[in-house]
Amino acid sequence: MSTASHSFTGNTAIVGIGATEFSKESGRSELRLATEAVDLALRDAGIEPAEVGGLVTFSSDTNPEINIAQSLGMGELSFFSRIHYGGGAACATVQQAALAVQSGVADVVVCYRAFNERSGNRFGLGVQDRPPAANAETAHFSWYSPMGLLTPAQWVAMAAQRYLHMTGATSEDLGRVAVADRKHAATNPKAWFYQKPITLEEHQASRWIVEPLRLLDCCQETDGGQALVVTSLDRARDLPGTPAVIRAAAQGSGDGQEMMTSYYANDLCELPEMGVVARQLWETSGLSPADIQTAVLYDHFTPYVLYQLEELGFCGRGEAKDFIRDGNIEMGGGLPINTHGGQLGEAYLHGMNGIAEGVRQVRGSSVNQVDDVNHVLVTAGTGVPTSGLILGVDR
16 A cells, blocks of 8 residues: 555635534424534535535535435536445544545545434434344354344454553543543533533443443534535635644555454554554654644544544554543643533533544634644544545634
8 A cells, every 4th residue: 555645635625614513303395404514514615506616525425415415506417426334433534535636536535424413313323223134244243243232332442442451541441531621621612511511520420331431421412513615725725714634534444344343353553544544644743743843633432532542643553541541631731532522411412522623723712722733633433444535724
């Protein structure tokens, strides 16, 4: 795999972000949510719908590209793409958009994700109540479902228990991630848990979901939509807002990868898929962890935040617990993470709201703004084939 350079790096940018409110009962269709978010993102960018040439979303999104185009009067499309693997798709939608823009296939591409994940189809239920399907995508679950491993929380808990055993990390270390996220969410008026911080004691008192995961180790279920607008950096400089330059974007799948159940990997204390992404991000951007001022790390479950800190090189193997205990992930620390509150505190939008926070940090408009931001790292879902971004200030 060659990672010497990616032509879109430094030549494309996110120029617009838009989101609906984040709720537990939106009261409207998923198409309406998607359309609202896209409309807001285009308004933020200062771009007319008719200028959009491409749309990118998730394979699991229920909102067809042509319906978004019709609803907003976009007209003809020259590019449309969908990324698989749930939350692992988030940053890859931006990569696809950047590739299309850089190649000249479309001048403006919008990435979007919208769902009623609380009031409608709840992903946290896993494979329960799904009709059996004898195909390659679902067959591997037959090895785990009979053992009671039915939900994402149960799948993650299997690996997380091993991680705690091998590294000496504890439930309290996981709780420190939740506490930091909720602390940041508490000052974010857009967050579901606005003005609702938690203490480590409250985390420890929350009920078990499946050991070692407590209730407050698990992300929310959210109704809402988020959209992002990507175009060339040259075009971005003619727009009214501040662009977030795409310094790097990558996808990754590990050797022998499975969908959240890679239990036969060489080491259950690693995330090989994020390792593939990390190598590309650093090599193609020419940056290192020392160049990152803040990060948005996919926090569907707290243990995988510790894994990612190590996989991305912010600390050594087994050292994430110490990195977190030292207060590094909170405001004022060495690497504040999830300054919007993350999926534990703001909303669970399959990571798309995290990309928007990365844009705000580059713009200097976050409610929890980190000082002197030059580069922000954003990751997508882990335990599945995944993706990542580095966004930077236009110099």
